[in-house]
Amino acid sequence: MADATTETEMPNATHSDWLENVLMAEDGPLPAPVLFASSPxxxxxxxxxxxxxxLRQARELCNLSQSVAAQRLGYSNSSKLSKVEGATDTNSVPLWLILRAAKVYEVSIDFLFGVTDDWEVGAPRGTQEWLLNVWQKLRERDMAALDHLHREVLAVSRHTAALVAGVREVAEGLSTYRARNPGFDETPASATLAGRLERLQAGARDADTALKRLHLGVAGGASEAAR
Known part of the structure; x- marks a missing residue:
C-alpha cells in the first residue's frame, strides 16, 4: 500500500500550485523579488x-568625422548627432538611429546598448578584449625594442662624434707639423701618411652624413676635419 503523500511531495496538482503552497505554509507569502534597484x-x-x-566610440572606430557620420545616418547636420553622443538630450535615443548606426558603423546592437564591449557583429564575446590585450602586449614589446634601439643609436652617435673630433685633431696636428717642417712633404712617408689621413677624413664625412640623416648630426662635423 502506498504511503500517504507527505507535505513536501507534489500531490495531484500543478507544480506551481504545489510550490506556492509549500512556501506559503512554511514562511508565509514571499515578497516579490527586486530585479532593478534604480528607478526607470x-x-x-x-x-x-x-x-x-x-555611438561616439563606434564612429571613431570607423574614423569618421561627426559631420560625415551624421550624413550617413540621415541627419541634415551634425548638431543632433552631437547631442546624442554627448547625452545632452535626456529623451530616449531614436530606435531607428540605433539600427542605422549598427549598420553604418558595422557594430553589434549589444555594443551600442553597452551589453558587451565586443563591437564586431557575430564575434564571440571577449574577442575584442583578447585582441586588445594582445595588441597592447605587442605594442609594449615594440616600444621596448625601439627604446633599446634608440639607446644603441645614441651610443653610436657619441662614438662617431669622438671619431670625427679625433680626425679633426689629427688633421690639425699634421697641418701644424707641415708648417713647422717645410721639408716633411719631401720625405717618403709623407705621401703615405697624407693618403691614409684623406681616407680617414672621407670615412668621418660619411659617418657624419649618415648621422645627420637620422637627425643625430655631430657637433663640429667631419667637414671641418677635411679642411
Whole structure:
C-alpha cells in the first residue's frame, strides 16, 4: 500500500500550485523579488549616456568625422548627432538611429546598448578584449625594442662624434707639423701618411652624413676635419 503523500511531495496538482503552497505554509507569502534597484528614470538617463558614448566610440572606430557620420545616418547636420553622443538630450535615443548606426558603423546592437564591449557583429564575446590585450602586449614589446634601439643609436652617435673630433685633431696636428717642417712633404712617408689621413677624413664625412640623416648630426662635423 502506498504511503500517504507527505507535505513536501507534489500531490495531484500543478507544480506551481504545489510550490506556492509549500512556501506559503512554511514562511508565509514571499515578497516579490527586486530585479532593478534604480528607478526607470535613472536607468533611462544612464542608458542615454551609455548609448551616446558607444555611438561616439563606434564612429571613431570607423574614423569618421561627426559631420560625415551624421550624413550617413540621415541627419541634415551634425548638431543632433552631437547631442546624442554627448547625452545632452535626456529623451530616449531614436530606435531607428540605433539600427542605422549598427549598420553604418558595422557594430553589434549589444555594443551600442553597452551589453558587451565586443563591437564586431557575430564575434564571440571577449574577442575584442583578447585582441586588445594582445595588441597592447605587442605594442609594449615594440616600444621596448625601439627604446633599446634608440639607446644603441645614441651610443653610436657619441662614438662617431669622438671619431670625427679625433680626425679633426689629427688633421690639425699634421697641418701644424707641415708648417713647422717645410721639408716633411719631401720625405717618403709623407705621401703615405697624407693618403691614409684623406681616407680617414672621407670615412668621418660619411659617418657624419649618415648621422645627420637620422637627425643625430655631430657637433663640429667631419667637414671641418677635411679642411
Amino acid at each position: 528614470k535613472v536607468e533611462q538617463l544612464e542608458l542615454v549616456r551609455v548609448i551616446g558614448d558607444r
